[in-house]
Amino acid sequence: MALTPVPVARKALLDSIPEPTGAETLPLAQCAWRVLAGEVKALRTQPPFANSAMDGYAVRGDEMAEGVSLSVIGESAAGRAYEGAVGPGQAVRIFTGAPMPDGADTILMQEDADGVDSPVIRVRVPPAKGKFLRAAGLDFHEGDVLLSAGRVLDSAALGLAAAMGHPTLPVRRKPRVAILATGDELVAPGEPVGRDQIVASNSFSLAALVEKAGGTVLDLGIARDDDADLAAKIARARAADADVLITLGGASVGAHDLVQEALTRAGMTLGFWKIAMRPGKPMMTGRLGRMVVVGLPGNPVSSIVCGHLFVLPMIEALLGIADADRDRSIPAILGRDMPGNDEREDYLRSELTLTPEGWVATPFDRQDSSMLGTLARAQALTIRPAHAAAAKKGDSCRILPLR
Numbered sequence: 001m002a003l004t005p006v007p008v009a010r011k012a013l014l015d016s017i018p019e020p021t022g023a024e025t026l027p028l029a030q031c032a033w034r035v036l037a038g039e040v041k042a043l044r045t046q047p048p049f050a051n052s053a054m055d056g057y058a059v060r061g062d063e064m065a066e067g068v069s070l071s072v073i074g075e076s077a078a079g080r081a082y083e084g085a086v087g088p089g090q091a092v093r094i095f096t097g098a099p100m101p102d103g104a105d106t107i108l109m110q111e112d113a114d115g116v117d118s119p120v121i122r123v124r125v126p127p128a129k130g131k132f133l134r135a136a137g138l139d140f141h142e143g144d145v146l147l148s149a150g151r152v153l154d155s156a157a158l159g160l161a162a163a164m165g166h167p168t169l170p171v172r173r174k175p176r177v178a179i180l181a182t183g184d185e186l187v188a189p190g191e192p193v194g195r196d197q198i199v200a201s202n203s204f205s206l207a208a209l210v211e212k213a214g215g216t217v218l219d220l221g222i223a224r225d226d227d228a229d230l231a232a233k234i235a236r237a238r239a240a241d242a243d244v245l246i247t248l249g250g251a252s253v254g255a256h257d258l259v260q261e262a263l264t265r266a267g268m269t270l271g272f273w274k275i276a277m278r279p280g281k282p283m284m285t286g287r288l289g290r291m292v293v294v295g296l297p298g299n300p301v302s303s304i305v306c307g308h309l310f311v312l313p314m315i316e317a318l319l320g321i322a323d324a325d326r327d328r329s330i331p332a333i334l335g336r337d338m339p340g341n342d343e344r345e346d347y348l349r350s351e352l353t354l355t356p357e358g359w360v361a362t363p364f365d366r367q368d369s370s371m372l373g374t375l376a377r378a379q380a381l382t383i384r385p386a387h388a389a390a391a392k393k394g395d396s397c398r399i400l401p402l403r
Contacts, residue, residue, distance in 0.1 A: 003276035005386070006309060006345050011325060013285050013310055016271055016292060020320035021173040021243060028162060031153050034171035035214060035319040040147040043165035046139040050100040052076075053132045057091040057113060057121060058104035061129025068123045076101055091121060100133065107132035140164070150320045152214075175244060175318040177210045178237035179203050180220040182230065182250040182259055183298060188222065201372065202248040202303045206296070209307040210246075213315035218242060225250070230262035238266075238291060243318055245291055246311065249298025259295055260284060268293055276386055278344045279369035280306040299369040305347050305381065308400065329383060329398040334391055335362030341388040349378035350399065361399045378402055 004012075023037035052058065059070060070091040076082040076098040086092055086103035094100070094107065109132065110116050112125035140146055146164060151157055153169070161169055186200040187193055200222055207217040218240050223233045237245045250259035263286065264270070271285040273295075279302035284295040294310065296303040316324035335353070348363035361382045364374050380399040384391075391397070 003274050003281070003343065004272045005276050009272055009275050009283075009285075010310055010313060012272055013292075013294070013314055014317045014325055016285065016287055017314065017317050018290055021175050021318050023170045024173050025168050025170050027168055028158065028166060031161075031169050031171055032155075032158060033214065034153050034169075034174075035321060036147055036149050036151045036153060036157075037170040037172045037320065038149050039145050040161060040164065040166060040169065042140045042142050042144045042146055045137045045142045046163050047134055047136060049081075050136050051134050052094045052096055052098055052100065052107050053134050054107050054109050055095050056107050056109040056111075056132070058082075058086060058094045058101050059091045059106050059108045059127075060086060060088065060104060061106035061127070061131075063088065064106065064108070064123060064126035064129070066123060066126055068126070070121050070123070072119055072121060074101075093117075105133065106130055150322050152321070172319045175210075175215040175315055176218060176240065176242045177215045177244045177246060177315070178218040178220050178240060178242040179206055179210070179246045179248070180223055180233050180237070181248045182223045182225070184225045186222045186249075202296070202298070202300055205300065205304050206246055206248065206307050206311065209304070209311055210315060213312045214319050215244075215315045225258055227258065227262060227265075230258060231266065234262060234266050234288075238289065242291055244314065245288065245293050247293070247295045248303055250295075263288065263293060263295070275306075276344050277305075277309075278346050279367075280309070280347075281344065283310070285310075297369075300372045301349070301369040301375050304375060308381070308402070309347075329400050330359070332359040332361040332380070332382070332397050332399040333357060334382070334393055334395045334397050335360045336393050338363070338384060338388075338391045340390045341384045341386060343386050345386045346384035347381040347400065348384065349374045350380050350382040351377065352379040352399075352401075359399065361397060 072093055073090050074082045075093040077095045078097040081099040082092050082101040086101050092101045106127055106129050108127055114122040114124050181200045181203045185197050187197050189199050210217050220233045223229045247259050268286040268288040273284040275283050282297045283306050286293040296306050313324045348367055350361040350363045353360045361380055363382050380401045383398045
């Protein structure tokens with residue numbers, strides 16, 4: 001079977017997603033980092049009234065000239081507007097954000113006036129007409145569409161939604177992602193470890209990636225190399241109405257790699273299997289009813305690299321984020337010589353150094369896919385395309401930042 005290139009495999013995975021998750025309406029306080037399910041219109045105009053951008057005096061712009069004296073007839077503060085009007089030769093003491101009184105169209109900064117806080121002030125530096133005045137609707141008007149479906153509700157978006165007058169927002173339901181580790185060799189952290197066993201770690205790594213991307217995790221535990229146990233765990237994922245089932249290990253071609261066979265018996269339609277990448281070659285995808293299936297390699301580094309390349313975009317696509325298949329790499333400079341590459345695209349754990357010329361990425365000497373320690377130290381993955389020629393230290397490259 002030919003190896004599937006990474007971009008082709010990722011597009012096929014995203015195309016297999018039936019549709020984004022459904023919408024739910026939540027209080028604004030619960031919407032941080034959720035994804036909007038629909039456009040949001042302003043329910044009000046902001047600011048609702050003309051107001052001052054500075055502390056100073058509300059004045060008539062046509063009267064402004066050096067040495068002009070003005071009688072202070074009142075005060076306008078935030079939440080306490082001056083109810084009268086400014087006539088010729090008059091001024092109203094005003095503070096930032098306070099409503100402009102009728103008759104005034106300009107702000108004289110207090111730094112540009114003599115006699116501040118006295119009944120009569122004198123213009124020292126005359127402002128231009130309209131200076132430091134915020135017009136009503138300067139930010140937005142009622143009915144303006146300011147947030148669109150697919151927008152991640154970061155701090156700025158949440159503040160804007162609140163200013164628009166929305167106490168609740170429609171957001172995408174978090175994708176439910178079932179994670180199943182497989183293999184007789186696995187034990188949970190804290191359990192006794194036999195001579196031929198290892199501690200299961202991949203589930204925790206993938207769960208962190210899923211939750212960071214906006215999903216919610218159903219941990220199915222560890223399935224033994226047993227058809228009945230695998231079938232029961234797969235059935236549990238379906239019963240939970242999971243949007244995605246991620247299996248860890250058991251998707252290769254060994255005598256004890258039973259996952260693909262178990263999924264096929266359950267009714268999975270295979271999408272693709274085996275990717276032209278290193279690490280992560282023995283990856284598969286498929287559909288089991290409406291549930292997307294992603295079979296990741298058992299090697300810890302392989303599963304996490306595949307998580308960054310495939311799982312993160314998949315979660316974003318389920319959330320309705322339009323550019324889920326975007327290029328997440330950035331330019332960098334190689335920090336060491338690299339040999340020519342074969343038909344598989346390499347993702348090399350690397351350390352980064354910021355220089356005046358940009359980021360320098362230096363791949364670690366050892367890239368074994370079982371070595372989690374180097375992945376934890378790595379700041380990026382240096383990408384070496386398939387069939388890339390040998391490269392020298394200082395050559396340009398692309399990297400995928402990890403944090």
